[in-house]
Amino acid sequence: MTTLYYAPGTCATGIHILLEEIGKPYDLKKVDFAAQGQYQPDYVAVNPKSKVPVLVRDDGSTLTEFPAIAVWLALTNPDKKLLSTDPEKLARTLETIDYIVATLHMQAWTRIWRTARYSSIEDEHPKIKAQGREMVEKGLALLDKQLAGKDWLMGDFTIADCALYFFEFWVAEWVKLPMPANVAAHYARMNKRPSVQNMLKMQGLAQAA
Numbered sequence: 001m002t003t004l005y006y007a008p009g010t011c012a013t014g015i016h017i018l019l020e021e022i023g024k025p026y027d028l029k030k031v032d033f034a035a036q037g038q039y040q041p042d043y044v045a046v047n048p049k050s051k052v053p054v055l056v057r058d059d060g061s062t063l064t065e066f067p068a069i070a071v072w073l074a075l076t077n078p079d080k081k082l083l084s085t086d087p088e089k090l091a092r093t094l095e096t097i098d099y100i101v102a103t104l105h106m107q108a109w110t111r112i113w114r115t116a117r118y119s120s121i122e123d124e125h126p127k128i129k130a131q132g133r134e135m136v137e138k139g140l141a142l143l144d145k146q147l148a149g150k151d152w153l154m155g156d157f158t159i160a161d162c163a164l165y166f167f168e169f170w171v172a173e174w175v176k177l178p179m180p181a182n183v184a185a186h187y188a189r190m191n192k193r194p195s196v197q198n199m200l201k202m203q204g205l206a207q208a209a
């Protein structure tokens with residue numbers, strides 16, 4: 001059966017939401033980050049990159065990287081209309097996801113949460129964290145502009161909204177930075193979706209959002 005490896009509240013929440021939107025049966029396997037589970041041999045055998053999300057498909061093959069998993073889920077479930085195949089809309093959707101994943105997650109949040117990966121000199125950490133925060137704030141401003149006059153990033157609900165959700169979740173629940181109005185409204189809209197409510201319950205995060 002399709003299986004999602006996740007850790008609560010991580011970027012894997014976006015893939016979990018997509019699985020709930022699709023509504024087909026799947027299994028969940030939790031990776032215990034507190035116990036460094038991502039680095040243990042049994043998990044490295046699943047994903048040598050030691051990251052979540054990982055999707056194990058029905059044929060037993062694994063898929064990693066948020067954008068790849070999200071696109072694959074959308075294209076294999078076309079009836080759910082989670083990604084337009086119109087070239088312009090598809091390119092714009094991927095443009096937004098790449099910004100959230102490759103710039104905001106990988107560059108900004110990694111500076112904030114995994115600061116030691118940027119410098120082993122502790123005195124430099126406050127500066128690196130501040131850079132990450134600045135990047136998050138810039139991202140919030142750009143995404144707020146993109147959401148102006150729209151309920152969802154692309155007009156219709158797509159995989160991009162699920163990527164934005166994990167970014168919003170971190171801002172709202174974990175770092176508690178103020179969100180600009182359109183982003184805050186998008187986060188509230190997402191939290192009302194049954195798929196998001198199910199995900200929050202299943203990951204033990206229901207109190208958070």
Ligand SMILES: N[C@@H](CCC(=O)N[C@@H](CS)C(=O)NCC(=O)O)C(=O)O
Nearest residue numbers: 010011050051052053065066067101
């Ligand atoms: N580029 C990857 C990033 C995945 C990633 O960094 N996931 C984080 C959780 S949000 C993780 O597994 N971190 C564990 C670690 O770095 O030790 C993707 O988009 O899937």
